[in-house]
Amino acid sequence: MKLLIRGARILDPSQGLDREGDLLVEEGRIAALEGEIPADPQTEIIEARGKWLVPGLIDMHVHLREPGEEWKEDIESGSRAAAAGGFTAVACMPNTRPPNDSPETTRYILDRAREVDLVRVYPVACISRGQEGRELAPFGELREAGAVAVSDDGRPVADAGLMRLALEYARSFDLPVISHAEDPGLSAGGQVNEGIVSARLGLKGIPAEAEEVAVFRDIALAKLTGHPVHIAHVSTAGAVEIIRRAKEEGLPVTAETAPHYFTLTEEAVLDYDTNAKVNPPLRTERDREAVRRALAEGVIDTVATDHAPHSPLEKEVEFPAAAFGLIGLETALPLTLRLVREGLISPLRMVELLSTNPARILKVPGGTLKPGSPADLTLIDPEAVWVVTGETLYSKSKNSPFLGWEMRGRAVLTVVGGRIVWRI
Ligand SMILES: [Zn+2]
Incomplete structure (x- = not known):
């Protein structure tokens, strides 16, 4: 399956990159990282304008x-x-x-x-x-x-x-x-x-x-x-x-x-x-x-x-x-x-x-968006506002000193080896 993340602010310290662009995932790896990448009909497209795409x-x-x-x-x-x-x-x-x-x-x-x-x-x-x-x-x-x-x-x-x-x-x-x-x-x-x-x-x-x-x-x-x-x-x-x-x-x-x-x-x-x-x-x-x-x-x-x-x-x-x-x-x-x-x-x-x-x-893989690397990616909405409560946490335990805090920013998409494991 191909996945195209489009129009994100791409942040990758391993390449000194901080610019808008598209990222294509193919067969579990980062296939391309460019200003604009055309999509074929088999590609799932994620519009990511305003979001941060990071390793x-x-x-x-x-x-x-x-x-x-x-x-x-x-x-x-x-x-x-x-x-x-x-x-x-x-x-x-x-x-x-x-x-x-x-x-x-x-x-x-x-x-x-x-x-x-x-x-x-x-x-x-x-x-x-x-x-x-x-x-x-x-x-x-x-x-x-x-x-x-x-x-x-x-x-x-x-x-x-x-x-x-x-x-x-x-x-x-x-x-x-x-x-x-x-x-x-x-x-x-x-x-x-x-x-x-x-x-x-x-x-x-x-x-x-x-x-x-x-x-x-x-x-x-x-x-x-x-x-x-x-x-x-x-x-x-x-x-x-x-x-x-x-x-x-x-x-x-x-x-x-x-x-x-x-x-x-x-x-x-x-x-x-x-x-x-x-x-x-x-x-x-x-x-x-x-x-x-x-x-x-x-x-x-x-x-x-x-x-x-x-x-x-x-x-x-x-x-x-x-x-x-x-x-x-x-x-x-x-x-x-x-x-x-x-x-x-x-x-x-x-x-x-x-x-x-x-x-x-x-000394483990990851930490980079270089083409050819495993497609481990996080898409962040830096402005999303949410409140920490016991019900919003997936951990079995709720022992957080931040319960009740209003947070700004969260992951809206988490991709491991090209597979979506979290999405809101
Ligand atoms: Zn310790």
């Missing part, structure tokens, strides 16, 4: 909860939420039950994703067996089974010696290493950011230093081993500064942040809203500002959601008993578009953050 969005940090916690999310509901949010690919973290530390679990995830057949699902496997921080998982077998990266996300690798080994071992298999940067000794028992808000709520705080100590350590280890480290969910001004200096030195480090860190501050938990309880915690206005600047200046490379679904069972409880995490697949695009409207980043930079850079860091 399919890629979220390199989600929790799909399958296997083991399917009451929160599964590969089907998570894939549907991803497609609705404009994502054509997601990388799923290994803290499932069991954790993804074996080729069997990696293959199970890939088989389920194939059955569901919506977006591309890239499994991230564990750094350590059982995420217990004692011995390394079998990286070679995991790579062969289809894992695209390793991480103990959800937990830090507490032992610096083991993290060093992980980077050395990952190097021989060309596996990206994703660091959940947290010093467990400093964060233990913490609920929210340490500071005025933790004091006012009478909750134990997690200091910014719990993140910064670990970011510094893992960058030092990247330098020692010569293998890149990717820092997940950057939330503090100090972490931004450490990463900035490392990049200036030419060290192999990349970093992501999540929309909640550039949109909200610790004040979101002042009324004990468990949907705003997340790890790392929401920080101060100063941190938020630093993260925003880092996105604009290239210190932070990508926006990932850290989509972490939890059911009311884990969230509608006393604040200290509530699980950490919030969902983000369906709100990431409009929240990042806010940065464009504020003039902080250009539309092209937004596409870099949400597509081109995650593809490059994970």
